[in-house]
Structures are given as structure tokens and as C-alpha cells.
Amino acid sequence: MNTLFAQKPSCKFIGLVQGLTFTALFLVLASCGVSTITIEGSFPSPSVQAEPLKVAVYYDDALRDFSYIEYSEAGAEEFDIRSGNSAIELFNALLPGMFAEVVVIDSLEDADSFGVDVIFEPLIEEFQLALPEKTKLNVYEVWMRFNMRLTEPDGGFIADWMVTSYGKTPVETFRSSESAINEAAVIAFRDLASSFALSFRRVPGVRDWLETQDRN
Amino acid sequence: MLKVLRIVSGLSVALISSCTSTTLDEFRQGETGLATDESIVILGRRQSSDYETRTEFVECVGERMGNEGISVISEQPFIDALFPWFEPRSAPMRPADLGRILEQPSVAEKVGNFGVRYIVWIDGQTEMVDSAGTISCTLSPGGAGCFGGGIRDFQAQYEASVWDVANLTSVGNIAADATGTTYIAAVVVPFILPARVEPISCDRLASQLAGFIMGE
Numbered sequence: 483m484n485t486l487f488a489q490k491p492s493c494k495f496i497g498l499v500q501g502l503t504f505t506a507l508f509l510v511l512a513s514c515g516v517s518t519i520t521i522e523g524s525f526p527s528p529s530v531q532a533e534p535l536k537v538a539v540y541y542d543d544a545l546r547d548f549s550y551i552e553y554s555e556a557g558a559e560e561f562d563i564r565s566g567n568s569a570i571e572l573f574n575a576l577l578p579g580m581f582a583e584v585v586v587i588d589s590l591e592d593a594d595s596f597g598v599d600v601i602f603e604p605l606i607e608e609f610q611l612a613l614p615e616k617t618k619l620n621v622y623e624v625w626m627r628f629n630m631r632l633t634e635p636d637g638g639f640i641a642d643w644m645v646t647s648y649g650k651t652p653v654e655t656f657r658s659s660e661s662a663i664n665e666a667a668v669i670a671f672r673d674l675a676s677s678f679a680l681s682f683r684r685v686p687g688v689r690d691w692l693e694t695q696d697r698n
Numbered sequence: 699m700l701k702v703l704r705i706v707s708g709l710s711v712a713l714i715s716s717c718t719s720t721t722l723d724e725f726r727q728g729e730t731g732l733a734t735d736e737s738i739v740i741l742g743r744r745q746s747s748d749y750e751t752r753t754e755f756v757e758c759v760g761e762r763m764g765n766e767g768i769s770v771i772s773e774q775p776f777i778d779a780l781f782p783w784f785e786p787r788s789a790p791m792r793p794a795d796l797g798r799i800l801e802q803p804s805v806a807e808k809v810g811n812f813g814v815r816y817i818v819w820i821d822g823q824t825e826m827v828d829s830a831g832t833i834s835c836t837l838s839p840g841g842a843g844c845f846g847g848g849i850r851d852f853q854a855q856y857e858a859s860v861w862d863v864a865n866l867t868s869v870g871n872i873a874a875d876a877t878g879t880t881y882i883a884a885v886v887v888p889f890i891l892p893a894r895v896e897p898i899s900c901d902r903l904a905s906q907l908a909g910f911i912m913g914e
Contacts (some may be wrong), residue, residue: 526781567707619748652750669786676782 523668641687647674720876737769743821762904822856
């Protein structure tokens with residue numbers, strides 16, 4: 483009498499189990515590598531009163547190529563976050579709404595040839611990321627700190643100040659960590675733009691310089 | 699047998715759904731009414747550090763109010779058009795702050811173009827407040843299955859504040875509080891009867907807001 487336990491497993495069944503095992507192993511190994519996130523978002527133009535200035539903006543390579551590495555608790559690289567292009571897109575959307583005319587220059591020496599009133603150079607100083615599995619909160623958080631520098635075309639100093647920004651997004655079922663980090667970073671960029679646009683005239687060096695411009 | 703199972707399932711769903719209880723409190727401070735060429739915009743409050751009002755809930759309320767014949771402007775297009783004045787950092791916290799924002803000519807023009815008469819601020823969240831029970835699942839070459847049971851208690855608390863843009867005053871608040879229990883049972887296959895706390899809160903709040911806006 484043949485019983486279930488006396489029958490040998492078929493070749494097909496063995497092949498299926500092997501296939502599933504290899505697939506599961508592959509997925510586990512794939513998840514162990516670093517995940518690269520290039521921040522992408524859309525940034526609106528601001529509804530503010532534009533300053534009657536022609537501004538040259540210079541994006542240093544340090545900004546263009548900025549990358550932040552998040553490490554796991556075991557010390558392995560977990561996320562590689564590249565935000566340079568997004569920062570440039572943000573300022574390219576923001577500055578034309580704040581100033582009468584904006585030109586992007588490839589080097590600080592080019593500014594004179596454009597006949598600009600002022601040179602603006604943003605630099606990212608710090609980027610921080612907080613993951614829910616580490617903080618035990620149900621949010622992904624991003625902090626950024628930018629150094630904003632304003633100089634005259636001949637190199638004369640006008641102002642140099644820091645702007646910090648913050649963005650968070652809640653944990654959601656069926657949303658990947660990469661998507662959540664991107665969203666938190668985009669919110670932080672919008673916060674940066676909001677803070678910069680609304681406080682520009684109140685920066686002491688900028689305020690004093692604008693007053694001299696108004697008198698002239 | 700199948701027929702009996704269907705009847706039992708249907709009754710269970712009806713019974714469980716009725717286990718969600720909702721409380722609404724309305725406080726009126728001024729007269730309201732909406733002309734045919736006027737609209738409202740519903741915005742979520744996102745200033746808190748430990749939670750934020752979900753976009754999906756705000757959209758739900760807007761959609762339900764739209765079904766009752768009220769012209770509702772979508773949240774994100776409004777925020778983008780009036781950037782950076784309604785970001786979490788810069789959003790007005792009182793009607794007087796809105797007045798200062800509207801002193802910006804470009805902002806007043808855009809709000810006028812939208813035809814916004816009322817801004818509705820929604821603040822709150824849905825969260826799990828208690829849980830009990832355990833479910834364990836196993837996977838083996840012989841088969842897979844889950845066994846166990848549990849309950850999850852949810853609470854939704856939202857408050858809607860209505861601002862009259864024309865008069866720059868607060869005309870009232872509506873608070874919605876809902877609680878419900880999700881039941882989970884697993885005999886090989888998990889079976890979940892969810893507490894529809896958030897959708898029910900959305901429906902009740904939207905219905906109450908619609909009546910409030912129309913001056914009922």
C-alpha cells in the first residue's frame with residue numbers, strides 16, 4: 483500500500499523549492515547593499531515682492547555633487563542621498579521670483595562681464611537624516627543647514643549667513659523608505675526656500691546694503 | 699453551508715461597523731454663507747513636531763464637501779500658488795496673520811483669483827491607542843498559515859477651524875472625535891474586520907462643515 487510519506491518528492495517539486503530558496507536568498511542579499519536616493523521634487527516660484535536687482539548665482543561643485551551617507555547601527559552604508567541637483571532646481575525656481583533678473587555663472591570671475599549688482603553663492607553645510615527605526619518615532623526627518631553668501635561683483639563682502647530647514651513625513655504602510663526620505667527632503671527644501679525668501683531683507687548685512695542701494 | 703457563512707459574515711461586518719462611535723461639537727462665532735461664485739480651501743495643520751494632519755484626510759473632507767455642492771479648492775495647488783506663505787513654517791496661525799499676508803499685492807490677487815471666501819484648517823490625527831492578542835504565522839514546504847487573534851483600538855481626533863477671508867475673522871470650530879476597534883482572527887487565513895474610524899470621521903466632519911459653511 484502506497485502512503486503519502488512513502489512517495490518520493492517529484493523533480494518538479496524539488497526544483498520549485500530550490501527556485502524559491504534562491505530567490506529569497508537573492509532578495510536578502512540585495513537588501514544588504516547601499517540604496518542610492520537622488521532627491522527629486524518640484525518647487526514653485528515665490529509670491530513675494532521682487533528686489534530690483536540683477537543677481538549672478540554661482541553653484542559650487544561642493545553643492546552640485548553633495549552626497550550624504552546614512553550608516554546603519556552596524557556601521558554599514560545604508561542610504562546614499564544625493565541632493566545637489568535638487569538644491570540647484572530649488573534656487574533656479576526661487577531666485578527669479580525674488581529678484582528682477584538672475585543669471586547663472588560658471589565661475590565667480592564671470593560675474594563682471596554680466597554687469598550684475600550682486601553675486602549670490604549658496605553652499606550646503608550640513609545634512610541630517612532621522613529614520614523611524616532609530617528614533618522610534620513614526621516619522622522620517624531631514625534637517626539641512628545652508629550657508630548663503632552675498633558679495634559685490636568686485637568681491638566686496640555684503641553678507642554671509644546660515645539658514646536651517648526641516649522636513650518630516652509620516653511612516654505609511656506600503657511606502658518605501660526611499661520614497662519617504664525623498665518626500666521629507668523635498669519638504670525640507672521648501673522650508674529652506676520659505677525661510678530664505680521671507681527673511682532675506684531682514685539679514686543685517688543685506689538690509690544695510692539694500693539701504694545704501696536705495697539711497698543711490 | 700456557504701449561504702450560512704455569507705449571512706454570518708455580513709452580520710459580523712454590520713455589527714463591527716456599528717462599533718465605531720463618533721462625537722461632533724460645533725462652536726459658531728459668526729454668520730456664514732457661500733455665494734455661487736465663491737469657494738473654500740481646506741488646509742491641513744502641520745506645525746506639530748510629533749504628528750501631522752494627513753493629506754489623505756484633508757482630501758477626503760474636500761471630496762465629501764464637494765459632493766454636497768460646495769466649490770472646494772485643492773490643498774496643494776493653493777499652497778503652491780501662494781508659496782511660501784502657507785508652508786508649515788510660515789502658515790498663518792490666526793486670522794490677523796492672514797491679514798498681514800494679504801497685504802502682499804500678489805498674494806491678495808491670487809486669493810481673489812481662486813475666489814476663496816473661507817479657509818478651513820484641519821488639525822488632528824488617527825492613531826492606535828490600545829492593542830491586545832497575538833497572531834503567529836508559519837511558512838514551511840508543507841504549507842503556510844496564521845493562527846491567533848487580536849483587537850486594535852483606534853481613535854481619530856480632528857478639529858476644523860473656519861476663517862472668513864473677506865472679514866479676516868474666525869467664524870467657528872467643529873471638533874470630531876471617533877473611536878473604533880479592529881478585530882483580527884486567523885485560522886490558517888487571517889480575517890480582519892477593520893475599524894473605519896478615519897473614513898467615518900471624514901464623512902461626519904465633512905457633512906457638518908458643509909452645513910456650517912452654508913449657514914445652516
